[in-house]
Amino acid sequence: MARIKNKARDDGRLQSKVYIGTKNGKKQYKYVYATSTRELEQKVQELKTKLNKGLDLTADRDTFGYWGEKWLKLKKIEVSVKRYEAYSKRFENLEPIHDFNISKLKATDIQDIILDCADEPSEKTGKPYAKQTLIEIRNVAKQIIQLAIENRVLDYNCASAVKIPKTAEKSTRRALTEEEQSWITDTPHRAQTAAMIMMYAGLRRGELLALTWQDIDLDAHTIKVERSVSMIKGKPHIKEGGKTDAATRTVYIPGKLVNYLRNIAHSPLGLVCPTVKGSLMTETGFSRMWASYLNDLNIKYGDWADCMQTGGKCPSKYAPIEKPFLIPRITPHWLRHTFITLMYLAGVDVLTAKEQAGHADIKTTMAIYTHLDEKYKKKSINKLDEYLESIS
Template sequence: MAKKKNTVRADGRIAVQVYLGEFDGKRKYKTVYGKNQKEAEAKAQELKSSMYRGIDITADRDTFEFWMEAWCALKSTEVTHGRMESYKRSLKKYEPLYSLPITRLKTADFQQIILTLAKENPNTGEPSAKSSLKQIRSVGLQVCQLAIDNRVMDYNPVGPVKIPRVPQGNIRRALTQEEQQWIIDTPHRAQTAAMIMMFAGLRRGELLALTWSDISFKDATIDINKTVEFINGQPVLKNTAKSKNSIRTINIPDILVDFLHEKKKICTDSVIVCPSAKGQLMSEISWRRLWDSYLTDLNIKYGNFRNQISGQPKSKFQPQGVPCVIPRFTAHWLRHTYATMLYFAEVDVLTAKEQLGHSDVQTTLNIYTHLDGKHKRKSMDKLNSYLAGGTNNNSPIAKI
């Protein structure tokens, strides 16, 4: 492969032109530079090696942002609007890398961003959640993989990036039996939503799209066939669920059948099971206000205010406000509560997967494995407590 004569630039660098081939009948060259002849020739050899491996060296100036936008265009055809917005927020964390050529990015560039976010999320001032860091790493990995698939480079710099340990914050958990009873015993406009999510495991979008015709009181089932997605805060009804596996018919327990049967008798003004105050699909802000109101009522009714200077609140409208002393549980907590119920009811993993609408059984297995480990630890704690009583003469172990 021939190359043009090397030249010396005014700044003293050596320029070496490498022949790329003919394009549109014209010979094309690419220039590489080095501080000396040896460095320039090494870069030229590296360029030739990339060509031999099939790398498109004409795309070496394509930025990370260029391939990020290409990835977003492709991914947006596969996922919901809400999921895509979540991905874009994660990609925003790579903003310092946007203008850099993707071929020049190193593992250290991506690792530094992850480490920085692990220490502090600039939006909250707190360490980023591990799940958030995993998603940020994942989208970066996929953007670089798209560039690899298009032969722009042959190595993914995000692959070796590690997720550091982060302090555990407000971890999603199942509600305790006492907290579950709060929901059962406390009437509120949001109670229907809470009961369905806790005893049927619906996602928020599935819940808000639910109509009375989707519920069979005779068969004790709920048909999940659509979802609501918030776009710019407004509800958009999608005549399909989150994924193919999300379209399902689930069995519901008697406690939920009886509750919904009584609720239907008094809810005759809307076909929607959990509508807005006007009987329509709820907007994002309507949902947030409803849920905040619900938590406020539960907080006042069941919260322990003995350690609060203000004491037991007389009203949720008191001027100084009411401190929240109960867990601020979300729709995700209630869905996790349902998954936990399935585990302790010894429902097999495949049935649980179908009930929860998981896209793959591994997601369900991860939940079951976590719960299994947690349950075994509690069982061992009981054994330790039992054995600790061995010094007591009345203890069975003392008689051995």
């Protein structure tokens, strides 16, 4: 039982000195202050309750940032470099509470950050943060506080009460339409090979950049995914294996991709998607190549007839003017999603699709297939409606 000793301070407040144990042979005390006896007794009782729960009262001044750094150190040895960098960015998003006392942190403190991110544009996209990003920020806060709980600093995770706004934008990840797929197959560019492989083999960007021609067997119609590239501060680093154990796989590719790859001049031992000098692409290098590719697609397939900025004319790709973007901004994620959608439309079973896509959890594939079921079954019913209307 803690022993309490009260005294009046010069500033008029009351003070209690509570014995909380020993450390390195020295007695440890915790001081509480109040303006009335009743308030003091209440604070002492709260202190006793924490002691009885086994909480470490010597850590009550630890900040959220302090435990965040400890959490990141643990994650650095547990997750991939890419995932660690993502965690670091989400921790940076929580910077407004880094100096907050973690034991006094409230759900509203984290909620304010979530609401600000939902309303204010991010530096990267110029748009408010997507719903999934907001969830990731909250989850990082929750995991940091959970680490402090496991170390007896506090006993309640306030981040669990934080809500994600229903109005938050959902990140856009969709499959390409048949017309958009034809843009990929019909437009030569240095990035076309990357786009074709992501669309017809479902490789992730990191898997694509590490791919060599030795990994491709055109006679067997296969691509072996055995390594991937992680970007560390924008620089590429090859690692054996994929994003997860399931990511190491053999992908069976369609004849359309095989025929395309047969016509690509290459070194038998070289990278499939290298820089112009044949080396691994950096993050900036890939981004610039992709931006150039989208620019070509935009000029070729954009509807310029009604574009007032260019006088209804299609501009030259080299014209020194800011060109409006008239087509969807296709991403590598969209191409991979297209691959999974094509498997669904071809009738590939969900287990095979999971293996071909390299998903670690079949729930991921199931979620995509379920969404596609809802989308295409609705289209089938619409066809019935159209037929009935045509005969009535």
